[in-house]
Amino acid sequence: MTAASLSFPLENQGITTSATIFANLGTAPLVEHALQRGEGQLTKDGALLVDTGKFTGRSVKDKFIVRDAATESTVNWGKINQSMAVEHWANLKADFLEALKDQDELYVADLFGGSQPEYRLNVRVITQKAWHSLFVRTLFVRPTAEELAAFAPEYTIINLPSFKANPERHGCRSDTVIAVNFTEKMILIGNTEYSGEMKKGVFGLLNFLLPAQGVMPMHCSANIGADGTSAIFFGLSGTGKTTLSADASRTLIGDDEHGWSDTAVFNFEGGCYAKMINLSAEGEPEIYATTKMFGTILENVAMDPETRELDFTDASKTENTRGAYPIEFIPNTSEKNLGPPPSNIILLTADAFGVLPPIARLTPEQAMYHFLSGYTAKVAGTEIGVTEPEATFSTCFGAAFMPRHPSVYGNLLKERIAKGGAQCWLVNTGWSGGKATQPGIKRMPIKATRALLNAALDGSLNDVEFRKDPNFGFEVPTAVPGVDSKLLDARGSWADQEEYDRTALDLVKAFVENFAQFEEHVDAAVLESAPGVAVAA
Ligand SMILES: Nc1ncnc2c1ncn2[C@@H]1O[C@H](COP(=O)(O)OP(=O)(O)OP(=O)(O)O)[C@@H](O)[C@H]1O
Numbered sequence: 001m002t003a004a005s006l007s008f009p010l011e012n013q014g015i016t017t018s019a020t021i022f023a024n025l026g027t028a029p030l031v032e033h034a035l036q037r038g039e040g041q042l043t044k045d046g047a048l049l050v051d052t053g054k055f056t057g058r059s060v061k062d063k064f065i066v067r068d069a070a071t072e073s074t075v076n077w078g079k080i081n082q083s084m085a086v087e088h089w090a091n092l093k094a095d096f097l098e099a100l101k102d103q104d105e106l107y108v109a110d111l112f113g114g115s116q117p118e119y120r121l122n123v124r125v126i127t128q129k130a131w132h133s134l135f136v137r138t139l140f141v142r143p144t145a146e147e148l149a150a151f152a153p154e155y156t157i158i159n160l161p162s163f164k165a166n167p168e169r170h171g172c173r174s175d176t177v178i179a180v181n182f183t184e185k186m187i188l189i190g191n192t193e194y195s196g197e198m199k200k201g202v203f204g205l206l207n208f209l210l211p212a213q214g215v216m217p218m219h220c221s222a223n224i225g226a227d228g229t230s231a232i233f234f235g236l237s238g239t240g241k242t243t244l245s246a247d248a249s250r251t252l253i254g255d256d257e258h259g260w261s262d263t264a265v266f267n268f269e270g271g272c273y274a275k276m277i278n279l280s281a282e283g284e285p286e287i288y289a290t291t292k293m294f295g296t297i298l299e300n301v302a303m304d305p306e307t308r309e310l311d312f313t314d315a316s317k318t319e320n321t322r323g324a325y326p327i328e329f330i331p332n333t334s335e336k337n338l339g340p341p342p343s344n345i346i347l348l349t350a351d352a353f354g355v356l357p358p359i360a361r362l363t364p365e366q367a368m369y370h371f372l373s374g375y376t377a378k379v380a381g382t383e384i385g386v387t388e389p390e391a392t393f394s395t396c397f398g399a400a401f402m403p404r405h406p407s408v409y410g411n412l413l414k415e416r417i418a419k420g421g422a423q424c425w426l427v428n429t430g431w432s433g434g435k436a437t438q439p440g441i442k443r444m445p446i447k448a449t450r451a452l453l454n455a456a457l458d459g460s461l462n463d464v465e466f467r468k469d470p471n472f473g474f475e476v477p478t479a480v481p482g483v484d485s486k487l488l489d490a491r492g493s494w495a496d497q498e499e500y501d502r503t504a505l506d507l508v509k510a511f512v513e514n515f516a517q518f519e520e521h522v523d524a525a526v527l528e529s530a531p532g533v534a535v536a537a
């Protein structure tokens with residue numbers, strides 16, 4: 001195929017190149033190209049296995065947003081949203097365009113960011129690698145043939161792993177760069193093969209743009225119960241959004257990025273991106289099944305070169321082994337990629353302190369407090385440099401993807417909870433019985449988490465007895481059918497309960513210290529529901 005087969009030629013975008021253009025190839029040809037080009041191998045069951053090279057996670061410190069009239073006063077500048085000067089961007093773009101000129105082959109994929117026509121972006125992704133084109137086809141929303149024939153790109157991503165950035169000339173930090181320009185509607189990615197940069201790049205665009213359209217963009221998974229009500233699961237990387245939203249008894253809307261409009265919760269994506277480390281058929285049967293399907297991409301998973309058998313326990317390359325598959329590879333998915341506004345809102349946290357109970361019922365004010373706090377542990381791998389669970393606060397459970405001030409997203413949540421009366425829960429999928437770093441301390445069993453979630457979502461949890469947590473003030477069930485009661489008592493699960501009390505106090509202090517930045521942005525009722533305060537009152 002040549003450039004002519006694009007409905008909107010590259011030249012119309014000011015891109016000239018002598019490369020052969022492979023435009024909007026489907027899954028089978030892209031897998032063939034990836035194999036022929038030596039980008040990956042087939043597993044014994046026909047999934048495509050790739051090695052992402054040096055970068056096996058997102059490179060947060062190398063990400064920049066161009067600071068100009070569109071972003072100057074709208075982006076929450078700081079350590080996460082780092083600025084790039086317009087002049088540096090101009091150099092970077094010129095060098096990317098120059099690098100495109102003499103490529104041998106390029107892949108172009110025209111896709112949607114967002115599943116609903118009124119809220120989606122037309123995104124063109126230009127890549128050096130065939131598997132990157134397959135990745136974005138898998139994760140983003142695939143246009144119909146008709147939509148493709150009329151497709152005009154609005155946003156463009158150029159991903160060149162061979163590009164080496166120059167900090168002085170490009171205003172970046174290293175030879176790796178991820179630069180977002182909202183005015184020019186372009187994302188440039190250089191010197192990293194980790195595909196999550198493209199996925200989370202589009203998420204960042206939607207997070208910036210959708211609040212103005214009255215949509216709350218969310219780093220959450222979503223599914224629908226047999227009773228037709230939706231649940232959403234907020235959580236930072238590794239807390240269980242993908243794992244827990246794939247549930248045979250519920251219809252999956254999506255595993256990572258959603259919008260909440262006046263009428264619906266809808267998926268931004270057309271695929272899922274699951275953590276593969278220690279994946280088992282017992283714990284996660286639906287996700288496990290996708291690893292045996294043609295069309296799935298597996299990143300950095302270990303494989304026996306002879307038998308082509310996978311070893312999900314092998315973390316020698318990275319803890320952040322991943323699988324990308326189209327959402328329809330999960331048996332029970334929403335046809336329209338949406339559900340009603342949620343009746344239950346779950347805040348997932350992987351508590352590395354081992355202090356939080358496995359589930360707690362929250363008031364709307366407590367939910368706001370915990371949403372803005374975004375407490376969790378960063379698990380090893382998804383971000384470069386994180387090698388063991390590390391306590392962190394990531395506002396809105398996704399600070400790295402939120403260009404605007406957290407209060408923008410917080411206020412959208414507040415309005416929605418007030419209007420719809422959703423019940424909020426805090427679920428700890430992290431460690432219990434001690435700190436994550438202590439020997440022998442394990443994560444909450446997935447089975448127990450699922451049982452507690454199911455009880456919360458089917459309403460039966462509301463019929464059990466609750467106690468008030470002395471440190472956090474939220475309500476914790478004392479006994480739930482099918483769940484070991486010892487697990488429900490976080491303090492009781494520690495061998496040394498005074499050490500629990502000291503650790504809990506440390507965690508409360510960390511919450512209070514972190515929340516100081518939000519004090520002027522929230523109502524008194526939210527401040528009154530802060531840990532420590534709720535108890536003293
Ligand atoms: N109690 C638990 N609940 C959920 N997941 C658990 C639990 N215990 C261990 N895990 C493991 O934690 C990981 C959760 O990863 P998952 O892919 O669901 O995270 P995520 O929130 O979707 O992250 P990301 O935003 O990076 O995609 C899985 O590897 C899962 O097996």
Ligand SMILES: O=C([O-])CC(=O)C(=O)O
Nearest residue numbers: 058196200236237256382
């Ligand atoms: O983007 C990634 O690398 C994986 C992911 O979903 C996250 O970090 O939340």
Ligand SMILES: [Mn+2]
Nearest residue numbers: 241242256273
């Ligand atoms: Mn996920």
